[in-house]
Amino acid sequence: MNKQLEKLFRLPTVEDPYQYKKVRIVDIEDLAPDHRMFTLKFTDERVSQNFDFVPGQFIMLTIPKAGEIPLSICSSPTRKGTIQITVRRTGRKTKYLYTLKEGDLLAVRGPYGNGFPMDLMKGNNVLIIAGGLGLAPLRSVIWYVLDKREDYKEVYLLYGTRNYRLVLYKEELERLRKRSDIKTLFALDRFESEEDRAWADYEGYLPGLISKVDLDPEKTYVTVCGPPIAYKFIGAELIKNGYHESKIFVSLERKMECGIGKCGHCQVGYKLTCVDGPVFPLWDTKNLPNMI
Ligand SMILES: Cc1cc2nc3c(=O)[nH]c(=O)nc-3n(C[C@H](O)[C@H](O)[C@H](O)COP(=O)(O)OP(=O)(O)OC[C@H]3O[C@@H](n4cnc5c(N)ncnc54)[C@H](O)[C@@H]3O)c2cc1C
Ligand code: FES
Incomplete structure (x- = not known):
């Protein structure tokens, strides 16, 4: 078929x-x-x-x-x-x-669900942008890309969360920071402690990291997961920095019951998040009603 x-x-x-x-x-x-x-x-x-x-x-x-x-x-x-x-x-x-x-x-x-287009991304740079718990699905992307390192060009991870206490996979991120085959930039919303200051590369919200990335946008696929409220700002900043709407993929969450396209609980417009998503091109999220 x-x-x-x-x-x-x-x-x-x-x-x-x-x-x-x-x-x-x-x-x-x-x-x-x-x-x-x-x-x-x-x-x-x-x-x-x-x-x-x-x-x-x-x-x-x-x-x-x-x-x-x-x-x-x-x-x-x-x-x-x-x-x-x-x-x-x-x-x-x-x-x-x-x-x-x-x-x-x-x-x-x-x-x-569909997942991120890992095959389509082969031969290109990969920019991974994670906010808060959005790092969970993207951790899968990180290890996939690193385990198949020869399939991808440069790899960047941008991660932002509220404070150091809420940072996920702390030891793993420390190890990633020391690797030469992935570049990392970490942000915390506001420095509230010495711990915050010592750990983060940047004070402010995640979109503020995008202009610090040194990649050719023409040859870069972007994967994004985080609080939906951040998508508009991340999307706008990516576009401003030359990244292509068709190469930016975001993961959305909706209430789900069946997970297989039968119950309609996860419907947005004419899309069902459980089968058409949860990963959508940025274009869909901007142009289809009530996506974000
Ligand atoms: C595709 C997909 C992937 C997900 N991945 C993760 C994950 O990796 N880790 C994780 O912790 N959670 C994830 N979630 C959300 C998770 O399914 C919900 O947090 C969980 O169902 C809440 O169940 P509960 O009975 O504990 O809370 P409930 O009593 O059902 O809800 C508690 C609160 O959370 C809100 N809520 C519940 N479900 C969702 C949802 N899907 N989206 C937004 N708000 C919700 C409710 O409105 C309520 O305010 C995912 C959801 C989807 C659709
Ligand atoms: S969860 Fe039932 S249709 Fe998507």
């Missing part, structure tokens, strides 16, 4: 979209207040080896006695055996998830 027809019929991205896979929590790491990373291992080794996805895709996670929630996969498909999710404690279901321990069982379906 060609791509257009596929979209028309909105085929799910996995063969049996309702197939649940059992996973065990094998590691839990507190990253920041109310931000926790869970490492999940499929109980069936064959599933473990065959589970493939694209950075930016999400899973539906069943939390026994609580319900199901969509979560981005924050690990890279280049690292098989386990998958990782980073969860902010927000409401009932995520609170319940936080009561679980290593060894507990959960169920996963997916992966769903």
Whole structure:
């Protein structure tokens, strides 16, 4: 079936979209207040080896006695055996998830959604722009690109959050900072402590970092994830600095129920975020109603 027809019929991205896979929590790491990373291992080794996805895709996670929630996969498909999710404690279901321990069982379906166009980006520079928890899906992009380093040209990571306490994957970011095959620039909204000052490269909001990037916009793809409110400003600053609208991809979140294009909960205009997204070209977010 060609791509257009596929979209028309909105085929799910996995063969049996309702197939649940059992996973065990094998590691839990507190990253920041109310931000926790869970490492999940499929109980069936064959599933473990065959589970493939694209950075930016999400899973539906069943939390026994609580319900199901969509979560981005924050690990890279280049690292098989386990998958990782980073969860902010927000409401009932995520609170319940936080009561679980290593060894507990959960169920996963997916992966769903389109993910970032990693193949299209090959042979180009990659500019990764993450705000707050938006670093979670983009962590998958970072490790994918670094594990397939020869496929991409220069790689830049811009990351901004409120203060040092809320910085995610602190040790990992420190290691990235020291690598020569990725350039990093980190911002904190306002320096409120010595810790903030010592860690950040810049005081201010994420868009303020864009003009400091030394890349040829003509040869650069941009991946963005963060609070939707920031998208307008990030988009405007990227355009001002010469980046092409068609090469900027942003990830959107909407309330989801089914995750496979059946219930309509995630509809924006004529798009369904769960199957047409969650990754959209910047053009869509600017020109389709109520996208951001
Ligand atoms: C594609 C996708 C990927 C996601 N990835 C992650 C992730 O990697 N990490 C993570 O922590 N969360 C992620 N989320 C959001 C996560 O699914 C919600 O935080 C979760 O469902 C909240 O469930 P709850 O019962 O704890 O809170 P609820 O009681 O359902 O909600 C608590 C508060 O959060 C708001 N909220 C709930 N769901 C969403 C949503 N989808 N978008 C915006 N606001 C919401 C509610 O309006 C309410 O104010 C993702 C959502 C989508 C659609
Ligand atoms: S979540 Fe049901 S259609 Fe998207």
